[in-house]
Amino acid sequence: MKNFIFQAPTKIIYGSGAEASTGKEVKKHGSKVLLHYGTGSIKSTGLYNKIVDSLKNEKIDFIELGGVRPNPRLGLVYEGIEICRKNKIDFILAVGGGSVIDSAKAIGMGTPYEGDVWDFFTGKAKILQVIPVGVVLTIPAAGSEVSGDSVITNEEGLLKKATGAEIMRPKFSILNPELTYTLSAKQTAIGACDIMAHVFERYFTTVKNVELTDRLAEATLVTVINNLKICLGNLSDYNSRAEIMWCGSVAHNNLLVTGKTGDWASHMIEHELSAIYDIPHGEGLAIIFPAWMKYVYKSNIERFAQFANRVFNINIYFDDLEKAALEGIKALEDFYIQTGLPTKLSQIGIGSERFEEMASKCTEGGPVGQFVKLSYQDVLNIYKLAL
Amino acid sequence: MKNFIFQAPTKIIYGSGAEASTGKEVKKHGSKVLLHYGTGSIKSTGLYNKIVDSLKNEKIDFIELGGVRPNPRLGLVYEGIEICRKNKIDFILAVGGGSVIDSAKAIGMGTPYEGDVWDFFTGKAKILQVIPVGVVLTIPAAGSEVSGDSVITNEEGLLKKATGAEIMRPKFSILNPELTYTLSAKQTAIGACDIMAHVFERYFTTVKNVELTDRLAEATLVTVINNLKICLGNLSDYNSRAEIMWCGSVAHNNLLVTGKTGDWASHMIEHELSAIYDIPHGEGLAIIFPAWMKYVYKSNIERFAQFANRVFNINIYFDDLEKAALEGIKALEDFYIQTGLPTKLSQIGIGSERFEEMASKCTEGGPVGQFVKLSYQDVLNIYKLAL
Numbered sequence: 001m002k003n004f005i006f007q008a009p010t011k012i013i014y015g016s017g018a019e020a021s022t023g024k025e026v027k028k029h030g031s032k033v034l035l036h037y038g039t040g041s042i043k044s045t046g047l048y049n050k051i052v053d054s055l056k057n058e059k060i061d062f063i064e065l066g067g068v069r070p071n072p073r074l075g076l077v078y079e080g081i082e083i084c085r086k087n088k089i090d091f092i093l094a095v096g097g098g099s100v101i102d103s104a105k106a107i108g109m110g111t112p113y114e115g116d117v118w119d120f121f122t123g124k125a126k127i128l129q130v131i132p133v134g135v136v137l138t139i140p141a142a143g144s145e146v147s148g149d150s151v152i153t154n155e156e157g158l159l160k161k162a163t164g165a166e167i168m169r170p171k172f173s174i175l176n177p178e179l180t181y182t183l184s185a186k187q188t189a190i191g192a193c194d195i196m197a198h199v200f201e202r203y204f205t206t207v208k209n210v211e212l213t214d215r216l217a218e219a220t221l222v223t224v225i226n227n228l229k230i231c232l233g234n235l236s237d238y239n240s241r242a243e244i245m246w247c248g249s250v251a252h253n254n255l256l257v258t259g260k261t262g263d264w265a266s267h268m269i270e271h272e273l274s275a276i277y278d279i280p281h282g283e284g285l286a287i288i289f290p291a292w293m294k295y296v297y298k299s300n301i302e303r304f305a306q307f308a309n310r311v312f313n314i315n316i317y318f319d320d321l322e323k324a325a326l327e328g329i330k331a332l333e334d335f336y337i338q339t340g341l342p343t344k345l346s347q348i349g350i351g352s353e354r355f356e357e358m359a360s361k362c363t364e365g366g367p368v369g370q371f372v373k374l375s376y377q378d379v380l381n382i383y384k385l386a387l
Numbered sequence: 388m389k390n391f392i393f394q395a396p397t398k399i400i401y402g403s404g405a406e407a408s409t410g411k412e413v414k415k416h417g418s419k420v421l422l423h424y425g426t427g428s429i430k431s432t433g434l435y436n437k438i439v440d441s442l443k444n445e446k447i448d449f450i451e452l453g454g455v456r457p458n459p460r461l462g463l464v465y466e467g468i469e470i471c472r473k474n475k476i477d478f479i480l481a482v483g484g485g486s487v488i489d490s491a492k493a494i495g496m497g498t499p500y501e502g503d504v505w506d507f508f509t510g511k512a513k514i515l516q517v518i519p520v521g522v523v524l525t526i527p528a529a530g531s532e533v534s535g536d537s538v539i540t541n542e543e544g545l546l547k548k549a550t551g552a553e554i555m556r557p558k559f560s561i562l563n564p565e566l567t568y569t570l571s572a573k574q575t576a577i578g579a580c581d582i583m584a585h586v587f588e589r590y591f592t593t594v595k596n597v598e599l600t601d602r603l604a605e606a607t608l609v610t611v612i613n614n615l616k617i618c619l620g621n622l623s624d625y626n627s628r629a630e631i632m633w634c635g636s637v638a639h640n641n642l643l644v645t646g647k648t649g650d651w652a653s654h655m656i657e658h659e660l661s662a663i664y665d666i667p668h669g670e671g672l673a674i675i676f677p678a679w680m681k682y683v684y685k686s687n688i689e690r691f692a693q694f695a696n697r698v699f700n701i702n703i704y705f706d707d708l709e710k711a712a713l714e715g716i717k718a719l720e721d722f723y724i725q726t727g728l729p730t731k732l733s734q735i736g737i738g739s740e741r742f743e744e745m746a747s748k749c750t751e752g753g754p755v756g757q758f759v760k761l762s763y764q765d766v767l768n769i770y771k772l773a774l
Binding site for chain 1: 388389390391392393394395396397398399400401402403405444466596598599600603604605607608609610613614625626630633634637642645646
């Protein structure tokens with residue numbers, strides 16, 4: 001086990017009707033608020049009105065900025081920063097999924113910074129001061145509601161980059177599983193796939209003696225798998241929605257990496273895909289992860305056998321752990337297929353045309369990943385395996 | 388799943404050598420510090436000198452108050468409050484186990500309060516303001532390093548009572564598994580038993596559809612069980628010490644009760660024992676929990692069967708879940724016996740003389756517990772089962 005620092009400071013307010021406390025929570029942190037949201041689904045579901053009423057009940061002054069798209073854009077972040085500066089905004093309320101939250105965080109870090117907010121994403125500047133963010137979550141997937149991270153796409157050059165800081169963790173996140181009933185089967189599966197990917201990035205590690213962290217991760221994976229199956233049978237099932245939503249936050253508050261080193265290569269490989277093709281991140285991960293697993297499993301067959309056994313109940317023959325390892329990867333692929341996810345690039349109309357460009361951008365800072373360090377050629381091979 | 392609020396704000400600084408950062412962490416929160424500790428073992432192990440050096444390196448002004456005993460006493464808390472008021476202390480550093488931390492918390496809540504600090508324990512007053520506490524942990528057991536709770540024994544009448552508040556959670560807790568090498572096999576087993584008890588109190592619930600929380604709890608129990616066995620074979624084994632120590636904090640930061648209602652009857656039943664007989668809390672729990680389980684399991688045989696199967700790998704015959712439930716309880720008792728813990732009051736020289744008095748004190752506020760509500764007669768029966 002490695003030394004670590006762990007803290008989960010975001011206040012989670014969880015359950016049926018939880019969004020009613022939005023105004024009260026906001027009031028603890030700010031008086032002039034930017035209400036940030038997506039392309040309007042919160043208006044059709046009635047959530048927008050509930051939030052506005054809750055803010056008005058507490059006499060909170062707010063300005064709106066909607067329009068966040070999946071793979072959130074730097075352009076809108078600039079716009080948000082302008083609004084915040086002009087109106088002396090002191091708190092940002094993100095109502096939506098990971099894209100809205102990431103956009104809110106970027107605005108939060110960019111507003112007090114004199115330079116270009118993109119500097120934080122290129123590593124040119126360090127996040128020292130932020131406008132705090134609060135969240136009402138509508139899509140369990142990204143885990144951004146508990147993390148200090150933000151992923152933004154720069155339209156110029158289609159660069160998708162991540163940055164983060166502890167002080168960027170949301171002050172509170174309101175999680176009501178009922179708010180996720182309107183997600184389609186496909187959106188739900190994509191979200192669950194993103195959640196599982198966050199666990200995988202932390203689970204596949206070269207660090208030994210991490211039993212508790214391993215078992216907590218396996219517990220989370222098993223719960224997502226069991227409940228996604230139930231949920232897809234009834235999209236308005238509170239219990240399975242509730243399990244998936246809570247898994248999404250537990251998967252990404254860094255509890256599941258305590259004592260370990262995360263990998264994150266698959267995320268980087270996928271980011272190149274969604275930056276260029278604008279596909280949902282979780283869909284890209286359903287394609288990239290099985291390919292990554294097939295490419296790297298030989299470097300630690302025991303860990304993949306453990307995964308197969310503890311997560312998918314694969315029977316183990318101790319004289320042939322590779323068999324179990326491969327069965328585990330197959331079980332994951334089968335699960336994705338069962339839940340309607342693509343597992344091949346060709347299924348979503350992506351060919352090999354830009355593989356070299358993506359592999360090159362992905363590794364421009366050097367090899368990626370920790371479990372296995374992946375060079376340009378490795379990343380290229382993984383794209384090919386995913387075809 | 389029930390609605391809940393969850394937050395784990397205590398900064399955990401974990402690993403080999405972690406205590407070196409004590410001064411730096413303290414400095415973020417206070418300038419005039421009360422250094423609070425036990426009956427001197429930190430001096431013989433050299434930890435005391437390390438802490439003092441670390442504080443001096445940061446030029447932090449501090450005053451000492453040692454002498455905390457297991458089942459920490461109200462008398463010393465009063466003394467600490469006096470010192471804090473007289474010296475305008477603004478931060479309390481607890482170096483030790485749960486007793487030292489609980490004592491520090493009581494001093495922290497009592498200092499700014501004009502009345503008697505015992506008011507918080509009797510429910511006469513609410514904790515609104517505190518002097519913050521930081522921790523260097525030496526005994527993984529109580530989980531007080533991450534909780535907002537404090538348990539204090541009032542020497543007058545041997546009353547052991549608990550209180551708590553979110554604002555009482557330590558600002559930071561420094562956890563170095565190496566600091567636990569000096570714990571004897573017995574102390575280690577007692578600590579592990581306390582950790583497991585914290586999970587049990589949250590695991591045995593009447594709330595349904597809490598799959599993630601259940602599985603996280605089971606993961607924690609399995610890890611404690613596996614690693615206690617390893618650790619007892621080599622008390623200086625870093626890896627098993629590390630697992631147990633981290634389990635102790637995960638077990639008690641309230642993650643494992645999210646969506647559930649905790650029970651806490653066994654803790655209350657045990658508190659009467661340790662208040663009168665001054666036995667280690669964890670030892671009392673090794674005796675009370677199996678008795679409690681035997682007394683209540685019939686009210687939810689399925690949950691006890693799940694416990695048996697998932698934690699102790701007991702084979703399930705689905706037409707006889709009671710068999711599995713009973714085998715699970717037996718496996719727990721056997722595990723305690725294996726690890727050198729008593730499982731009967733008679734083994735530690737306690738007879739039935741004061742059972743009525745204890746059952747009466749335990750239930751003076753009405754029935755205790757949630758899984759099953761226990762009356763005076765029930766508690767008396769459990770003491771008898773534990774004989």
